[in-house]
Amino acid sequence: xxxxxxxxxxxxxxxxxxxxxxxxxxxxxxxxxxxxxxxxxxxxxxxxxxxxxxxxxxxxxxxxxxxxxxxxxxxxxxxxxxxxxxxxxxxxxxxxxxxxxxxxxxxxxxxxxxxxxxxxxxxxxxxxxxxxxxxxxxxxxxxxxxxxxxxxxxxxxxxxxxxxxxxxxxxxxxxxxxxxxxxxxxxxxxxxxxxxxxxxxxxxxxxxxxxxxx
Ligand SMILES: CC(C)(COP(=O)(O)OP(=O)(O)OC[C@H]1O[C@@H](n2cnc3c(N)ncnc32)[C@H](O)[C@@H]1OP(=O)(O)O)[C@@H](O)C(=O)NCCC(=O)NCCS
Numbered sequence: 001x002x003x004x005x006x007x008x009x010x011x012x013x014x015x016x017x018x019x020x021x022x023x024x025x026x027x028x029x030x031x032x033x034x035x036x037x038x039x040x041x042x043x044x045x046x047x048x049x050x051x052x053x054x055x056x057x058x059x060x061x062x063x064x065x066x067x068x069x070x071x072x073x074x075x076x077x078x079x080x081x082x083x084x085x086x087x088x089x090x091x092x093x094x095x096x097x098x099x100x101x102x103x104x105x106x107x108x109x110x111x112x113x114x115x116x117x118x119x120x121x122x123x124x125x126x127x128x129x130x131x132x133x134x135x136x137x138x139x140x141x142x143x144x145x146x147x148x149x150x151x152x153x154x155x156x157x158x159x160x161x162x163x164x165x166x167x168x169x170x171x172x173x174x175x176x177x178x179x180x181x182x183x184x185x186x187x188x189x190x191x192x193x194x195x196x197x198x199x200x201x202x203x204x205x206x207x208x209x210x211x212x213x214x
Contacts, residue, residue, distance in 0.1 A: 001026040013067025072211030
């Protein structure tokens, strides 16, 4: 059984921990940078330290998963610790992944998610509860399909984009890098990089800075 540490100790981290447990990992505990969380009990596990490389060495962390839903934060942590730990790829046993799909290191697939044929998912993506990615889908690194998001066939999503709870994307749609699609929205037209789009059909309401220049 692989021993696994979870970085982050908030609500998303709880779900990552229980998903990993269901997938057969042995959970060692949480690592969180907030002083207030240190020593706290979260579910049946403890917060043992922060997410510094020093903590990793002290605790003998070999394999970790990032339990943080914010895509830019997840990217920053992944890049900082890439040479320090191995990233677990976690798939809940109730999810259905096509044998022809590819899933990048550090990605987490929650209960009831479905990925169909020939889809390619990057590193550290989140497929949240009951989200669906149909055939020939593409999800860039650090993208997040929130609970119940449903992407039709041949939808391509760029790096770091957030697709809100219960949103939809029509077949063949292209969604850029670091976009935010509002909960319940329906994407019918291409979305340019760094935009926020809401509604049915989704309309761009603003553009924002890429995370590294924030
Ligand atoms: C789209 C979203 C990213 C915008 O967040 P934001 O940039 O902070 O925008 P604001 O909250 O300032 O909202 C801007 C306007 O859009 C409206 N709006 C926000 N989200 C909306 C949505 N999903 N559908 C329709 N209208 C929405 C707001 O009411 C507000 O309208 P107003 O200007 O008339 O008051 C966010 O509202 C959202 O839907 N996020 C998805 C969150 C989610 O599903 N998380 C799951 C985690 S597991």
